[in-house]
Amino acid sequence: MITIGQLAGYVGVSVKTVRVYHDKGLLPEPDRDASGYRRYGAKDVIDLIKIRTLAEAGVPLARIRDLRSASDEEFRRALRDIDDGLTDRIRGLRATQGRLRRLAAGDLAPLPTEVGAHLEDLARWGFTPRWVDLQRDLWILVFATHPDRATALFHDQAEILADPALRRIFLDYDHAYDLDADDPRIDDLARRAAEATRERYGPDELPGLDTASEIPALVQSTVNASSPAWQRIDTLIRAHLE
Structure with a gap:
């Protein structure tokens, strides 16, 4: 027979944890001996190992308490379910680990290869690094x-x-970043952009995401926040397209 301290030490938990398991009804408290100490036997060690293993697997204490009264078949079935849950958690953790590693490498999210090649084309065509970074994001x-x-x-x-010809409009848009919002070149650029948009898509069907999505507004607000000139261009284009 061993003391509570020895029991905790053998299993690798704290005495406080053993007492919590007593309070929660997971591990029965043995009677005290003549000296007033509680003494534990081999079965208590085995039960505590089972409790610790299930707790470390993320099983709630209330669920562990219920499993104490389960039949052998119910217990095995529960263990299979727990194992399946752990497999899902491991898969999720590995995915998270992959995202963390990409983040550490400066890659927030994987983009298709063709997008990467397109971003390289932007730089080759004369777009500024600021524009290329904005497009990537x-x-x-x-x-x-x-x-x-x-x-x-x-x-x-x-x-x-x-x-x-269309690329020229986007290049002018890119290089309008530092223009004053009242620069007359902005009005001409907005007119050209609106005309090109109508010619490509027609008056009634413009490109974009579904109307229920907030992403288009978020994208455009991100662009507009970068430059007062860009914000005015967007306002003028919308007015031309109405």
């Missing part, structure tokens, strides 16, 4: 929140930028 947002629409939207924009 926005595509990460779109692919993360609307994976079902993101590829089609990306192909649409890539096709637009493959056209030198």
Whole structure:
């Protein structure tokens, strides 16, 4: 027979933890001996090992208490369910670990290879590093929140930028970043952008995500917040398209 301290030490828990298990009804308290000490036997060690193992697996204490009265078959079935839950948690943790490693490497989210190649094209075509970084962040947002629409939207924009005349509009948009919001060049750029949009999509069907999504507004607000000139361009384009 052993003391509570020896029991805790053998199993690898604290005496306080053993007492909590007593209070919760998980581990019966043995009677005290003539000296007033509680003494524990081999069965108590085995029971405590089972309790500790289940608790470490994330099983709530109330559930562990219920399992004490389960039949052998019920107990085995419960263990299988717990094992399946652990497998799911491990899979989730590995996915989280992968995201952390990508974050540490400066890669917030994986983008399709074709998007990476497109971003390289932007730099080659004369877009500023600021614009390229902004486009990367926005595509990460779109692919993360609307994976079902993101590829089609990306192909649409890539096709637009493959056209030198349309690409010129985007380049002018990029380089308007530092212009004063009242610069007359902004009005001309907004008019050209609106005309190109109507010519490509028609008057009634403009590209974008579903109307219930808040992402388009978030994307545009992110762009507008970068530059007063960009914000005015957006306002003027909307006015032209109404």
